[in-house]
Amino acid sequence: MEKIYNLFVPRLICEDLHNEMYQFVEGSEGWAYYDILGIIFILICFVSALFFYKIFDKASGNRTTAWLTQLIITAVINFAIAALWIHGRNGDPHNWDIETFFIFGFGIVNFTLAAVYFLIFSFIFKNISINNIHTPFKFPNK
Amino acid sequence: MAKLYLFGIGGTGARVIRSLTMLLAAGVKCNATEIIPVLIDPDRENGDLRRTEKLLNKYCEIRRYQKEDKQTGEKKPALSFISSKDRLNAFFKMPILESDFGINEPKPGFVMPITIVNGDKQSFKSHIDYDNLSEETKALANMLFSQANLDLQLEFGFKGNPNIGSIVLNQFESKDSVLKKIFTSFQPNDRIFIVSSIFGGTGSSGFPLLLKTLRKNWAMDKNSELAFSENVRNACIGAVTVMPYFQISGGDSKTMVNSQTFISKTIAAMDYYHKDIIGKEKDQDTSSCLNYLYSIADYDHTKENERNEGGENQVNNAHFVELASALAICHFMNKNIVQNDSEKHITKKMRFGIDSQGETGEIIYSNLARDTLEALRKPLTQLWLFSRYIHEKGGSEFNGTPAGSLFESSFFSEDHGFYKIIKEFLKEFDNYLYEMEQTRSFVPYTSHKDEDIFLRIRGVGEKKKRFFAANETGWDLLITQLNKQREVLKGQYPEERFLEIFYRGTLNSMKERLTDW
Structure with missing residues (x-):
């Protein structure tokens, strides 16, 4: 996760935020904030895709619009978690000082990554689905 | 399991077989290896008959649908209907086969040809060669048949006159009858079922004649070379006789097909059946009796069928009684019949009933037994x-x-x-x-x-x-x-x-x- 964030955050968002996120979490034995946040995001995408393809496996869900809605919901959740988490660490007791503009930027990065992860999980789960094997993309006469 | 030779006589016979075809298409249980329906009606253009014939052909077309093999180019049946763990489908599963009515060359079909002497457009009078009868025989004929009966054109059937039907349909017995051709592959365990109405002309006259032919006449023919005749004579034969279940709109006592006469015809025919067809305990002659007789009727005659005295316009709406009669055929085939000699000549009588009906007279599934x-x-x-x-x-x-x-x-x-x-x-x-x-x-x-x-x-x-x-x-x-x-x-x-x-x-x-x- 660090490497993926490393591609975007220091160049596009803010070097300070990148440095803060690179710190190890106390008592975690070598886990950076990036790792923790990244795993949470991947889990959210995993659960969301699983929900869409196995639990909410309805005939009416066999539409690209339904899939797109689920993707956006997943991405927005990830955006919100990222932005609120960083915002919560500003000031006491953590003494982070990240500007709102960069918090928003970090949220956008997570929004985008969540969309990509959801897409990847979609291609995995669509094959075990009953009704949604054609979403997001249809391959006729398979 | 055994084959079923199913005879549908007259308009009601055709409509019941239509109902049975629908049930078989749905996969209703009928414990037969194959069903061979034979429709008997002198009115070849009868709408009910034509509709049933078309439906049977359509059913067979589905079952026999062929597909070209992409590798060999050979045509093969697309549907196998093999019973196996991964094949549960019961739609159209029951094989329905045509009979061969051709004497000299194959002529497969479902409608048995009825010959009316010298072509089809004949009056009953010319059928019996009335003009060349002796004066005594003419007098007897005049006693048995009214002038309207004698002038009746047979192309549209017997129009509710069983006395005419019993004369014309006597051809079942003739030596070169196509009926014999139908039974050439009849096996000892195969069964026969006859569907007819009791209140019309064709069914009520054709049923006893057909039964008599199968049970008695072939066997009595000492010169017969018909190897199957003994099997047919001893076969388990069932029949459903449909009593009045509809009214016909319009008409009066002068019209040929008249629902006012339905009940009196039924009573007369029942009396005859009781004497000649229904085997009773005291009877020792086992040769002409039925094994199973299903009776069905409906007292609700409030909805009338349109008056059509035969021909292509006679297309009556399907009726629940016909559906129940078709179920009688399945019931007959699903029964495990092991008859000992003492009860062989006793006809088992079956009746059909429903549990209840809605306030408006409607029947839904929960009303059924x-x-x-x-x-x-x-x-x-x-x-x-x-x-x-x-x-x-x-x-x-x-x-x-x-x-x-x-x-x-x-x-x-x-x-x-x-x-x-x-x-x-x-x-x-x-x-x-x-x-x-x-x-x-x-x-x-x-x-x-x-x-x-x-x-x-x-x-x-x-x-x-x-x-x-x-x-x-x-x-x-x-x-x-x-x-x-x-x-x-x-x-x-x-x-x-x-x-x-x-x-x-x-x-x-x-x-x-x-x-x-």
Whole structure:
């Protein structure tokens, strides 16, 4: 996760935020904030895709619009978690000082990554689905 | 299991066989290896007869649909109907075979040709060669037949005159009768069933004559070289005799077909049957009796059939009594009959009844007795769901679902191919159900298109919603269940997969949605 964030955050968002996120979490034995946040995001995408393809496996869900809605919901959740988490660490007791503009930027990065992860999980789960094997993309006469 | 030789005599016979074809298409249990229906009616143009013949042909067309093998180019049957673990489909499973009516060359068909001397457009008078009869015989004929009887044109049948029918249909017995040809492959365990009405002309006269021919006359022919005649004579024979169940609009005592005479004709015929056909304990002569006699009637004559005295216009709406009569055929075949000599000559009499009926006289599934309900509800509803999906959603929409995407889009062509034939048959099935609503008001399904398809089955309960489950309803549930079956019979012909997917999908969706299925 660090490497993926490393591609975007220091160049596009803010070097300070990148440095803060690179710190190890106390008592975690070598886990950076990036790792923790990244795993949470991947889990959210995993659960969301699983929900869409196995639990909410309805005939009416066999539409690209339904899939797109689920993707956006997943991405927005990830955006919100990222932005609120960083915002919560500003000031006491953590003494982070990240500007709102960069918090928003970090949220956008997570929004985008969540969309990509959801897409990847979609291609995995669509094959075990009953009704949604054609979403997001249809391959006729398979 | 054994073959069933099924005779449908007259208009009622044809309509009951139509009902049976619908039941067999739905997969109603009938414990026969194959069914050989023979329609007997001198009125070859009769609308009821033609409609049943067409339906039987359509049924056979579906079963025999052939497909070109891509590798060898050889044509092979697309549907195998083999019984195996992965083949549950019961739609169209029962083989229905044509008889060969040709004397010198093969002439397969379902309608037995009836010869009326010197061509078809003959009066009864010329049939019996009245003008060349002796004066004494003429006087006897005048006693037995009215002038209207003698002048009756036979091209439209006997118009409710069994006294005429009993003369014309005597040709069953003739040595070169096509009837003998039908029975050439008759085996000892095969069974015979005769469907006729008791209040008309053709059925009420044809039934006793046919029975007498099968039981007595062939066997009595000492010169007979008919190896099968002994098997036929000893065969288990059942019959359903349909008593009055409808009225005909208009008409008076002067018209030939007149519902006022139905009851008196029935009483007269019953008296004859009682003496000659029904075997009783005191009888020792086992040769001419029936083994099973099913009787059915309906007292509700409030809805009338249009008056048509034969010909292509005589197309009566389907009636619940005909459906029940068709069930009698299945009941007869499903019975495990082991007869000992002491009871062989005793005719077992069966009757049909329903448990109740709605306030408006309508009949729904919950009004049926338990045995009838179990035999009928599941298969008929499966075929109905299949039909509704095909007509309300269509092949192109199915083609967009995961299960439907297994098929080439050309499979769903409306102009040719298997899908077209299936769709036509299902259209007939829809018409059949609609007709029954118009007559005795057997209305097991409503036609409200906006309603959940499963709640359109009347008198059923919904299953409770489950926590953390999709709880789908309506078309979505059916589509999900069809999609679940998309892996079945992989590698087989699409026609076979199509029927299998719909058979399983309809069955599972009903179990999922409704209680007591």
